[in-house]
Amino acid sequence: MTDVIVEGGSSLWKDAWIKLSKNRLALFGLAVLILLIGISLLTPLIAPYGYEAQNLDMGATPPSLQHWLGTDIFGRDMLTRIMYGGRVSLMVGFIATAVALVIGILWGAIAGFFGGRLDAIMMRIVDVLYALPFMIFIILLMVVFGRNILLLFLAIGAVEWLTMARIVRSQVMSLRNQEFVEAANSLGLSQWTIIRRHIIPNTLGPVIVYTTLTIPSVMLLEAFLSFLGLGIQPPESSWGLLINYGVETMEEFPWLLIFPGIALSLTLFALNFLGDGLRDALDPRTSKD
């Protein structure tokens, strides 16, 4: 970086972007994610077949020129199904995680920062939700609201933010007593400003790492919920569902497991590279070169 004085100085995010753009692995991860998301968005236009188009004569054929990734036992094209599955999986993965992220960070930051009775009440609520058996919770939701894709986000969000809140809270509690927070206090900044400007940016490291772990686990959770009947139903597909069915026929038709597995792993790798890159980029203490 040059020593030119820039009006307005620089901000954490601008510097983070400069650093991130020098990290090849993170950029690769970002590119893969953008590619995957782009394919998902364009799927209805570019998919070679319909996701429910069956060809029972072609039941479970290995990869061929006609069907690049083979077909499943109903003769549906796997490439198409993986592309359509990606739409659901990526959407669930990102949106549910984003919901969990926002609620978890705010909840944890507020509980940790103010402490005392408020903290006790907020964390007991978290404990109660933790203790609630997940299955019963899901069945309850289904009984009350019926089958609905929105419930999927609700159910996943309700579980995933709990851990996030815990992680953020413990971070905030150690930050709260740091002198720079006290300095902000003595400047008369409002509590909200302190949380937003001084506390949350300093919790980002562990939060980002946890987020990159959450997204794939949310994708698999979706498969489990779909299996229970909440979420999406065949003939629609998601990566989690495809993997579930693939496991059942793993011995006869391995490609039914391998290709959705590759799609999920690729996403996971990309997320981890990007996550590590972001964590380093957002920490000014890692060197600038």
Add this chain to the structure above:
Amino acid sequence: MAILEVTGLKVYFHTRNGVVKAVDDVSFSVDSGETLAIVGESGSGKSVTCYSLLDLLPKPPAKIEGGMALFDGKDLLTCTPEEMRQHRCNDIAVIFQDPMTSLNPFLTIGEQLIEPLIYHPDKEQVQTRVEAKKNAVALLDEVGIIDSHARFDCYPHEFSGGMRQRVMIAMALITEPKLLICDEPTTALDVTIQAQILKLIKKLQETRNVAVIFISHDLGVVAGIADKVLVMCDGTIRESGDTDNIFYKTQNDYTKKLLAAIPEGAKTQPNRTKSDETLIEVTHLKTYFKNQLNTNKNEENRFIKAVDDVSLKISRGEILGLVGESGSGKSTLGRSILQLAPTTAGSVKFEGEILTGLNAKKLVPWRRKMQMIFQDPYASLNPRMTVFQTLSEPLLYHGIANKKNIASQVRQLMDDVGLSQNQLRKYPHEFSGGQRQRIAIGRAIATKPEFIIADEPVSALDVTIQAQILDLILELVERHNLTMMFISHDLSVVRYISDRVVIMNRGVIIEQGDTEELWAAPKQDYTKELLAAIHMLIQSQNALE
């Protein structure tokens, strides 16, 4: 014959930004029963020199590039890991700087003391638990732990800082080493405790005839204890010789600079226009904390009385020094005055207005008028904000600057505290300790306050930097007509900077008065004790004049 003879030691750090010559061609020797002091500022290579002898450096990045370190005729730098372990077990011991973190909080001190004896790698020297305990208790007695039998089974948190350092010394001596390396053993301690620990090290060295390498940044401490002194800077030896020669007859510019940096004597610019107007008035202020440890319902001990019925006045334009040892409640008093710690009773008046009891919103306009400078410039700056963001935050928040003129105002601040303007975009970790403290001072004066509390602002800094920061503070006080409360445990610093002094101990004010009057004729025993403690440390400096 010298027990340790180091010749031409070179330790380089191979970092991404090139090679750092941490230690460059250093030679020295120590005899049995002799104390060698290695003096230098942080980054001078004094600790690296000693750690490289014991193979305690992280490798990489560190690499020993050359030299020899003959210990009893054997080279420490080329011995095998097994031989090094033998040396560490039997011959060489280290006392670290911070007694709070160098003991394991989950083990009793007794357990930690006998560890090297009962797990000795040399089978013949392994002692039984009973034997080891007998030796350890005797040693605890020797280092001055009272009731050593009962204290043997206590955990580290049950000891005070000074007592812990005594335990650390006992741990270092338990294997009866021939060489003892003390890395700033008294820096983290209070002055009165400091003097006791120094006496103890001196005494043990004489009775046991060990060689001591004493690492310190504080020439005052070194004067009373060392036989020989080695002055280091940037990895090289600037000067070495007898203590007397270094202190009284030095020709070296760097040593002279170090000696000059020790604050001494009276305030150089005595009272400025001192008004009689009272700016701050504290009456019967009490700040109690709930005692978490105390489980019984005994009324007397339910609270920790950090500040107990303190009354004082600070006039406009004056610098008030607040002195006390750690735990005396001086920091809590400062925070209570600024309404950063909840007060229990009493009142704080600022320009006649009562601040105690105001809620956070009503305090905001007052916050602008009173600011704080913190002790640790590494912790008091948000690591994820650039200097520009840190300095612009108070300006924008209090509406002193707007988006248009913020850049010029921040630059003005940078000028004020003596920082270069092209460093605006840097983050705190890219600055040295002294520069960081300048940033923190800049943040404190950004709102153009009338009153500043400085809580040990120089105690985490090197001596030469300390002097610069003190001068900066004095200059800013003058230029902006500030009133200041300067909290410190370091009496010479307080004497250098303040017009009036308040001595505090255990939450109450012991004595107060004009600085020089109090120095000349302390009335209370506690004050006399404090002054005596620093006297031992600066005795040789007086001879200098």
